[in-house]
Amino acid sequence: VQDFVTDQLSNWYVRLSRRRFWKGELTTDKQAAYETLHECLSTVAQLMAPVAPFFADWLYGNLTKGRDAAESVHLTHLAEADTSLIDKALEERMELAQRISSLAHSLRKKSVLKVRQPLQRILVPVLNDSTKEQVGKVEDLICAEVNVKHIEFLDDTSGVLVKSVKPNFKRLGQVYGPRLKAVGARIQTLSPSELSELEKQGELAVEVEGETLTLHLDEVEIRTQDLPGWLVATDGPLTVALDVTLTDELRQEGLARELVNRLQNLRKDSGLEVQDRIKVALAASAPAELQAAVHSFGDYIREEVQAQRLDFVPEVAAGAVLEFDDFKVSAHLEVVST
Structure with a gap:
């Protein structure tokens, strides 16, 4: 359960679905994203209940608040696996x-x-x-x-890719015993075509000291x-x-993404709400490379930080200094009244 929540749910599904959650309107895709997460957390609450009863009950209570559901996760019937949903x-x-x-x-x-x-x-x-x-x-x-x-x-x-192969002596010793040295020597002489066949088929027939043996992928170490x-x-x-x-374009896009990250942090530190629209003023003394990145990717930056305007100005009053890589730029955020 812990591995599923950490590796599959949190570090994979939730992280990759952030934009689906953040969409302003309730689309079918956004609803599906939330329903999938709700189903996973509800089942996790049941599975963890025996080992973390209080936290499981707290989680279940928050997931079912306002719904026609059991009073406690400990009063629910454990969900049964539906094999028809396995893909x-x-x-x-x-x-x-x-x-x-x-x-x-x-x-x-x-x-x-x-x-x-x-x-x-x-x-x-x-x-x-x-x-x-x-x-x-x-x-x-x-x-x-x-x-x-x-x-x-x-x-x-x-x-295209140059590959080399070496014997996995630990595995070879378990399989071939005293013939380890001879089999290892044969592995080191595998041709590119033999190595390609071993990768594709998972096994390869080779002759060692007059006897035909079948090599398997776990008996070799392939490096590129x-x-x-x-x-x-x-x-x-x-x-x-x-x-x-x-390329220059990739470098500029990288700078734009770094700037977005710092502006998002500045929004958070300034106590702004997610829905707040802003104007961003950047000091005109910013390095030329950073200015070029802002001009090339201005639309992307504005969309990401919810800015109606993004301008370079001669002076930035009461601004914060944003630092990333070898760049520094003063910035000021102003909430736009609606």
């Missing part, structure tokens, strides 16, 4: 999305690239049409999660070398290559 294909897509996103995040961390900095693309080699189709259906979700413009697929990695301008990470048969080349 295995959807679960596989979500797992792929999470794994690809996790690899991309690890590469960002490796290269010290903030998630707010947009990147152009990620490259995903696919071993079969089914995987390509599954990833394609969650491409928008992945792009939003790791902040890239699009995903490119490779049907054959042998000519970084390409110029790319960072590469692997999780089992899944490989992700992240394009870390920054």
